[in-house]
Amino acid sequence: MNHSAPLPQRCLPGTEPPTRGLFVDRWGTLLELPSAPPKRFADTTFVAGAVDALYKAQCEGWSVYLVGNEDHVAHGEVSDQEWLHFEGELLGALAAQGVRPKRFYACLEHPAGKEPHKKPSVFRLPDTGLFYHALQADGVQLHQSWVVGDSSLEIAAGQRAGCKTAGLRSGLALRDRELAIEPDIVFDDLAKMVQTLVRSPAYARPR
Template identity: 25%
Template sequence: MSDTKAVRAIFLDRDGTLNADSGYVAEPDDVRLEDNAAEGAAALEHAGFALVITSNQSGIARGFLTEVQADEVDARVQALLRERGVTITASYRCPHLPEGSVPRYAVECDCRKPKPGMLLRAARDLGIDLSRSWTVGDGARDVEAGLAAGTKTVRITRDPAESGDGLRNFCASDLAAAARIITARE
């Protein structure tokens, strides 16, 4: 990455971080934001970070929803955030799963987290400085992808015993708590 690329970003997992993870959400009306997600996203945007969704969506490869349905759900998540004053800069998803039932998506790829392909693509597309960026998600795959891409990480966990294990940089109870961790270090 060249020195002129100074965009700082927060790579946000979608399900379980921004919106409630209730399985394979195929209908926009079923989308509900996680508690404090809009507050946390707003604080990060206010701090000057680009907000980029990076989401594994294996339900597409499993045949539970189509790409069009996934687009509609993603648009709903972004609309709910926009209603609360938050703008998502870009959204990336991986529809692949090697053992999926839809042949077109049942492939190995470099974009399915924990691989860092989505983050690296976003960095290229948007001029993001990965060393000045963070990845936030509720799964180990999110953290692993962030570390592989060279970002700092925050894992969203509701387990008070979980405080980091050398794989994650930080842990937080929700996106607002993650935002406080990140902004205190910037």
């Protein structure tokens, strides 16, 4: 009896499943909001259920992107070296639990920041540069992608880029009011959002 594993089925050209992105805000969505400038990863905490949610989404074929403005760095409250160390430890902690983000978008620039970060950037939310970079670099289908966050900045950016948007009651809970905009749907937290996303095919359809 042949117990060899079956050969993997390969998609015919042009029939591959679309690359769908799950763009997840860092602070307030993946990580609890910091009470002080985040100089050390050891001083931060994951939002309950968030890492398991990303792993589940990844297993369902979603490409995970971490996004957000890092104003603590832009204003000099956290040094570039401290941020690089923080970023490395965060990615290491995620990898240890099987989560490997496709890309890590962190905007360190601010028009009113300190040198060398005092400048505008198309990657600064609510601008849309990071989404179009993901489109060009990874072929992600923005109209089949979701942006998940707790503030109006990522929601506005996602809608401008043609993504579907989910606001969360964690973190800022959409109370920042920096922009007058409403998400397509609101969930308690990232875990509840991903649970619905993977269970209901309707949420994976294009806008």
